[in-house]
Amino acid sequence: MPDEVVQTLAVQPFVRVGSDLLLAQRNADGTCAPLVLRVYGGAGPGEAVGADAMIPFWTVVASADEPEKRYQVGGYAVSAGGKTQLRLFNAAGDGAFGETLAEVPGTALSVTEYAPDKDSLEIYLLCEADGMRRIHVYDALKKTQRTLPGEFGCSEIVMAK
Numbered sequence: 001m002p003d004e005v006v007q008t009l010a011v012q013p014f015v016r017v018g019s020d021l022l023l024a025q026r027n028a029d030g031t032c033a034p035l036v037l038r039v040y041g042g043a044g045p046g047e048a049v050g051a052d053a054m055i056p057f058w059t060v061v062a063s064a065d066e067p068e069k070r071y072q073v074g075g076y077a078v079s080a081g082g083k084t085q086l087r088l089f090n091a092a093g094d095g096a097f098g099e100t101l102a103e104v105p106g107t108a109l110s111v112t113e114y115a116p117d118k119d120s121l122e123i124y125l126l127c128e129a130d131g132m133r134r135i136h137v138y139d140a141l142k143k144t145q146r147t148l149p150g151e152f153g154c155s156e157i158v159m160a161k
Contacts, residue, residue, distance in 0.1 A: 015056045017074035020091045022056035024076065034076055036091045046095035053079040055111045057086070057123055059101070059140045077125055079107040084127055086138055102145045104136040105129045110156040126157045 014023045014037075021037040025045060032054035034046035055077045060070040075088045076097070083105060088098040106127030115121045121140040126133060135148040135157065 015058045015074060017058050017072055017091060020074065022058075022074045022076070022089065022091065024054040024056060026054075032078070034089055034091075034095065036095065044095060046089060046091075047097055049078060049080070049097070051078050051080045053077070053084075053108045055108050056089075057111045058113060059086075059088075059123060060121055061088070075101070077108040077111045079127075082106065082129060084108045084125060084136075086123060086125070101140070101143070102136075102138045104145065104147070106134065106136075109133070110154075112157050124157055126152065126154065 014021045019039040021039065023035045023037065025033045025035045027033060027048055030050065031048040032051040033048040035043065036046065037043045056074060057077060058072055058074050061073050063069040063071060073088055074091050075086060078085050078087050083103055084107060085103045086101040088101065090096050090098055104125060104127055106129030108125055108127050110126040112124050113121065114124060119141070123138045123140060125136045127136060133152045133154070135152055136145060137148065138145045
């Protein structure tokens with residue numbers, strides 16, 4: 001990967017979705033763009049958007065042909081204007097953003113997934129708004145969201161099975 005691209009990568013971690021690594025790139029013009037690195041070679045940027053923060057995540061969605069089957073997809077927490085959206089991302093196709101799964105107040109600082117078993121998948125977002133940090137949870141299977149009570153003084157959240 002060229003040095004000029006490496007220098008623009010956001011410090012947030014990457015996620016692996018299939019044979020792709022999803023990262024975020026901060027552009028000189030103030031936009032952020034998804035960056036897909038293929039494990040077997042190749043890379044490509046996605047659609048640049050005006051954003052204060054962009055953090056990759058993975059989730060599962062139901063198959064259009066067989067709704068009882070699920071498959072893994074990638075997405076990005078995109079923060080702009082004091083709100084964060086969880087947005088799906090088409091890494092295999094045109095590199096564009098798709099459906100918005102959830103929207104929460106604040107700017108995303110950290111995102112992590114927690115899937116303790118095949119029937120559970122939650123996405124946790126640590127967001128800051130008005131000087132307060134809160135953790136918002138999106139249940140990917142039930143398609144619901146909630147906010148954990150209280151404030152959190154941490155700068156990153158990590159889950160372990």
